[in-house]
Amino acid sequence: MHLHKDLLKHIEELDSTIPEGATLYRHLMSLEDDTGAAKSYSYVAGEDANYLLDILDFTQHQYITPALYKTSVLRRKNNLAATSALYVDLDDALTDIDGGRIGLDLIQYALSKTKIPEPSLAIYTGGGWHLYWIFKELYYININDTKDLSNYEEVILNIIEALKLIGADNKAHDTTRLLRLAGTRNPKPEYGDNQFTYLIECNSNNRYTLADFSNIKILKTLPDAYKPSKKSTTKDKSTKQAKKSTTTERVKSERVPTTLTRPKPFPLMMVDEIITQAQSNLESKIDTAKYLKFKNRDLLTDLLINFVNLPRNTYKFEDGSTGQYIQVGSRNHYLWSLIRRGVSPYHLGIINDTLLLPKLNRAEFNNAISLGSFNVPRISKTVKDLNLTLLEQEQMIALREDYESILDNHKATVQARIKQTISESSQYYVKLSKNKASKALADELGLTTRRVNQIKKSNEVNEVKNRQQKVSEFRFITKDIERIKDTAIRELLANYQLVDETLDSIIKNQSLIHSLGIQLTQDQKQEIHTRIDSISAKVDFIQSQLDSYGSFILDDSEFFKDGSIKKTVLLNKLKALKEQAEPILA
Incomplete structure (x- = not known):
């Protein structure tokens, strides 16, 4: 499961600077949301943490300490040995900024203005962010020397002060702080039943010392997009009418509801999983079951993360905040390009939920990713959006011209032929791979397990008919x-x-x-x-x-x-x- 990868990667990065042979303990805690009952755990930092997947209760809150301890028993200052990283908690309510849910774009803006280095880890907690700056070497703490603790916590307080304008929590600055563990559920009622904590960004090259934070500045202003709009004072009726007309046309062109629920962030740790499975899918699918072949890893990464500079619209969310997401008219094109590069329907569903706004409903989604729907986008826009090669452009132009010339009179025939070709190809592939599990075949062909079982049953019936026909021919x-x-x-x-x-x-x-x-x-x-x-x-x-x-x-x-x-x-x-x-x- 990709969320388990997030959890193990979070721990791996925190433990990456543990000296060989050192015996230091990192503490974890489970917390029941309803009763508040807590249960503590610990493990030897730097050792294999896979066993934690079996003992942690993923229906509860799960926390981990950046700090390391001398023993496995107490999470107290007098048991401190060292800490792996500086951190900041951006969970504080931001009533005036994006409804309390800031995105990476605003974080990047704030870091550049405050001269704070790029974080080693960025974790989305469901309602905010935890940023980590991992040390090049462990920051050891002498509990008998208050200077060690004060130096560490003073830098955290400086980071909090610098980022206060975007919601840094000034209560979260102590060395023994527990922070939410990536890859686990955040069961707070206001986030719904299926909110998880995602490891969004991870850069193992970003390693720091306290001295790297000695010249940071305080963020005093926000980008224009996050500033409240000023009411117009003009009395010019023609100007007001022009503005009203422009606004009406813009809203009409967007054709979206006045308020939307902000989607969950896209988990970057899933990128490798998607690319690996996409490559496997393209190797498994026979030629008639796909159109565009996978170009290269970098292009698919761009499609997943950067949307290849797809145009954006500004949306208003149900909490009153605003944000920019992929333009409505580009959603089908975007999913269409990914499905033809081998991305599975399962991952496309996650992409639809996290990267598209408003997300496609079930019928729209199924149509967008269906190989049999013959949903060919406009060539000029698709070429611009997808950065197609010349060969791919020629293929798409030829396909589109053929499509337009026969669609009016022969749409049903064309769709039936495509559907039949894909069906026959799927039947042939299932027949060749009849010893494979239905689930594996379904993933390879982008079909449901039920459909694969139907194909298997049909193949068996055909084999019986063929045997009967041969017996009849022999008798004749x-x-x-x-x-x-x-x-x-x-x-x-x-x-x-x-x-x-x-x-x-x-x-x-x-x-x-x-x-x-x-x-x-x-x-x-x-x-x-x-x-x-x-x-x-x-x-x-x-x-x-x-x-x-x-x-x-x-x-x-x-x-x-x-x-x-x-x-x-x-x-x-x-x-x-x-x-x-x-x-x-x-």
């Missing part, structure tokens, strides 16, 4: 063979009878010639030679046929006589014929 062939065999045997019998009668006639005639002492001319003798040779050839043919069909001839058939096959009779008659002819032809 067998009958045909029997018919051919029966015909051939009847023809053989007719030939046999003809030759048998011919032999009897010639033998009878030769007997008369011999008994009457008739002298034959040379031509007559030659004729008899020719007839004997012809009869001999026919006997040889019949003999070979009888050999071929011998396995089909029963003992009680016409081809047997006195237990001997009739070919023996023919051979005997032929022998007698030749013997009789010798004195006549001498």
Whole structure:
């Protein structure tokens, strides 16, 4: 689960500067939201923290200390050994700034103005932010020397003062402070049932000392976008009318509700997971099930994080604050580009919930990511939004021209053909991978598990039908063979009878010639030679046929006589014929 990755990455970064061989303890705490009951945990910092996934209750609040302790028992100052990082809590209510929910853009602005270094970690807590600046080396604390503690907490107080304008909590400055653990639930009622704490930014190269915070300044002004708008004092009716018309046109063009709920932030720790699965999906899907191929890792990262400079609209949220998100007209284009680069529907759902505003409803979302919907965006806007290569532009232009030329008259036909192609491709792929689990196939093909099971069942039915058809064909062939065999045997019998009668006639005639002492001319003798040779050839043919069909001839058939096959009779008659002819032809 990607949230578990957030948790382990949070701990890994805090423990990254633990010296080898050191035995220091980091404390955690679980807190029930309803009863307030707390339970403490600890682990040896720097060691494998995976076992915490099995013992933490993810339905409750979970906290961790930046500080390290000498023992695993007490989370008190007299047990302190060191701390891994400076921190600031931006959970304080910001009634005048973005409804209390500031974004990374405002944080970046504040850091640049105050000269505070870029944080090592940025964690979204559900209602605010925790920023960490991890030390290059552990900041060790001598509990007998109050100077160590005061130096550390004084820097935190300076950071809080510098960022007070964007809601830094001046109560959260002590060394033993517990901070919310990334990758865990924030079950406060005002955040709903499914609010989690996300690790949004992580930069392992950002490591600091206290001296890096010696020249920070106080943030005194906000960007214009966050300043309250001043009421117009002009009495010029034409100016007022022009402003009103402009506002009306802008609202009409945006076509969004007057107030919206701000989406949750997009978890950056999920980027690697999305890219890895996208690459796997594109390797698994056959060519007919996708259009645009994955270009490279950097482009997909840009699509996920920077929206490739997609145009933005300014929205008003239900809490009265304002913010800028991806323009309404670009949402389908954005999801369309990601699905064709192998991003799974599961991750697209998270992207829809966290990066798009207003997010697409279920029907709009399914249409936007459906390969069968043939939803081709306008080419000029898509090329601009997606930074397509020349080859991809040519492919898209060709596809769009083809689409526009036939859509009016053949839309249903085109959609049916595309759907059939994808269906056949999916069936073929499932057939080739029938030993794979349905869930794995569903993820690879971007289908539901139910649909994969339907395809598997259909393939099984088709296999049964194919087997039945082959059995039927075999039976037909067998009958045909029997018919051919029966015909051939009847023809053989007719030939046999003809030759048998011919032999009897010639033998009878030769007997008369011999008994009457008739002298034959040379031509007559030659004729008899020719007839004997012809009869001999026919006997040889019949003999070979009888050999071929011998396995089909029963003992009680016409081809047997006195237990001997009739070919023996023919051979005997032929022998007698030749013997009789010798004195006549001498």
